[in-house]
Amino acid sequence: MNAPHKTEHQPSATAVQKCISPDCAAEFSLRERIYVCRRCGEPLEIDCGLEKVADLESLKGRWASRATSRDARDRSGVWRYREVLPFDDRAPIVTLFEGNTPIYDAPKCAQYAGLTALTLKHQGANPTGSFKDTGMTAAVTQAVISGARAVVCASTGNTAASLAAYAARANLKCVVLLPEGQVSAAKLAQSMDYGATILEVAGNFDDCMRLTQELADVEWIYIANSVNPFRIEGQKTVAYELMMQRDWQVPDHVVVPGGNMGNSSALGKGFAEMKRMGLIDHVPKLSIVQAEGAAPLAQLFSKLGQANSAPEIETVSNPKTLATAIKIGAPISWKKALRAVLQSGGNVISVTEQELADAKAMIGREGIGCEPASAATVAGIKKLTAAGKIGKNEAVVAVLTGNVLKDPDYVAHYHRGTLSLETGAQVDGAKSQLVSGAFRNAPRRVAATKEAIIESVERAH
Numbered sequence: 001m002n003a004p005h006k007t008e009h010q011p012s013a014t015a016v017q018k019c020i021s022p023d024c025a026a027e028f029s030l031r032e033r034i035y036v037c038r039r040c041g042e043p044l045e046i047d048c049g050l051e052k053v054a055d056l057e058s059l060k061g062r063w064a065s066r067a068t069s070r071d072a073r074d075r076s077g078v079w080r081y082r083e084v085l086p087f088d089d090r091a092p093i094v095t096l097f098e099g100n101t102p103i104y105d106a107p108k109c110a111q112y113a114g115l116t117a118l119t120l121k122h123q124g125a126n127p128t129g130s131f132k133d134t135g136m137t138a139a140v141t142q143a144v145i146s147g148a149r150a151v152v153c154a155s156t157g158n159t160a161a162s163l164a165a166y167a168a169r170a171n172l173k174c175v176v177l178l179p180e181g182q183v184s185a186a187k188l189a190q191s192m193d194y195g196a197t198i199l200e201v202a203g204n205f206d207d208c209m210r211l212t213q214e215l216a217d218v219e220w221i222y223i224a225n226s227v228n229p230f231r232i233e234g235q236k237t238v239a240y241e242l243m244m245q246r247d248w249q250v251p252d253h254v255v256v257p258g259g260n261m262g263n264s265s266a267l268g269k270g271f272a273e274m275k276r277m278g279l280i281d282h283v284p285k286l287s288i289v290q291a292e293g294a295a296p297l298a299q300l301f302s303k304l305g306q307a308n309s310a311p312e313i314e315t316v317s318n319p320k321t322l323a324t325a326i327k328i329g330a331p332i333s334w335k336k337a338l339r340a341v342l343q344s345g346g347n348v349i350s351v352t353e354q355e356l357a358d359a360k361a362m363i364g365r366e367g368i369g370c371e372p373a374s375a376a377t378v379a380g381i382k383k384l385t386a387a388g389k390i391g392k393n394e395a396v397v398a399v400l401t402g403n404v405l406k407d408p409d410y411v412a413h414y415h416r417g418t419l420s421l422e423t424g425a426q427v428d429g430a431k432s433q434l435v436s437g438a439f440r441n442a443p444r445r446v447a448a449t450k451e452a453i454i455e456s457v458e459r460a461h
Ligand SMILES: *Cc1c(COP(=O)(O)O)cnc(C)c1O
Pocket: 130, 131, 132, 158, 159, 226, 257, 258, 259, 260, 261, 262, 263, 264, 325, 326, 371, 373, 374, 401, 402, 403
């Protein structure tokens, strides 16, 4: 199909849902509420029919000027990029003004990781405190368009909190499946407050995900996990926003944590599209960092090249990590994510609980903070730099996925020196494994006198 005339908002007339398998490549209309290819069962993605843009400067200028507009669609850091989204002008958008997240210079983390400079893009600054909002605004909008009566997701906490919020805005019934006893109190509290029906499943996240997929054939239920290709469309705009913030200077590396792999898939799609449109002339190397106890893709990646046939992931049946957002043994979007990593020349690695915890504390020392899963990035960058896979002077962006307030128990245990696989939100009987707080900062008791306070101020670091 030829590129349609570029109007103020490119119509979604040419966009289709497409099977990611090159051998199949079946296409389905956007109206069809499906999550895998009906012909071969492989994942779907949306092909927006984006092609080389003739007037790049006017498109970039339009996106930049929307940042100061009062129009709801412009104020959202996702809908601002609506030319690349599979929705038309009449879409009943459900927005909490997601996106618009800051990038920060992080000199202490840079030094810690062996780099000259490091940039953090903080997706924890989204309305419900994680990057999930950038996808949920698109998925819930599509749920409304498709006439769904209920939206459902499996979650380690953040997807549920985000879906609950957007469903509340849209007046949609929302049911979330959470692994019992394994969700941080803050995330659970969000879902309760936003009015979702919360089902605590006697199992882990992968069980919740399996159950959710079994609901895919119920016509009036809409599934909002990242198998949902509309969610990926929303999340890909994070790549566009990052490039806007960097004045279209492509970084050498973008590093993200990997759980279910929707985030990495989405960023990879965003960069690939920008290259196709001519907005950038090459893509950054995209690397994924997993926690050692939940690292099926890192394991597969380390063995690539040995097998001659198509690689298959070996799922981890009992994933273990205190970074609950990436405590996933059977990542649903691993194929899309692996494709993005390989096409960009990036890596997939894992880090230990200790490495992750100390990197998290360093991000905190920047005055920024993040939830544990996000810190896999800085821990991974340190390892990749030490291994020579990232050059000291290269431009590196770490995507922080969630807010520091998402898991206060973890933070307090780290700084008090009591962090172990049992003190986190876990009930799976894991053997105690202490993580030492290398950058501990515990509160101190002090007498209620002026002298004692002054003495403490003098001794403060
Ligand atoms: C969801 C989530 C992740 C994992 O993202 P995937 O898309 O599942 O790989 C990482 N960190 C945080 C804070 C999250 O909420």
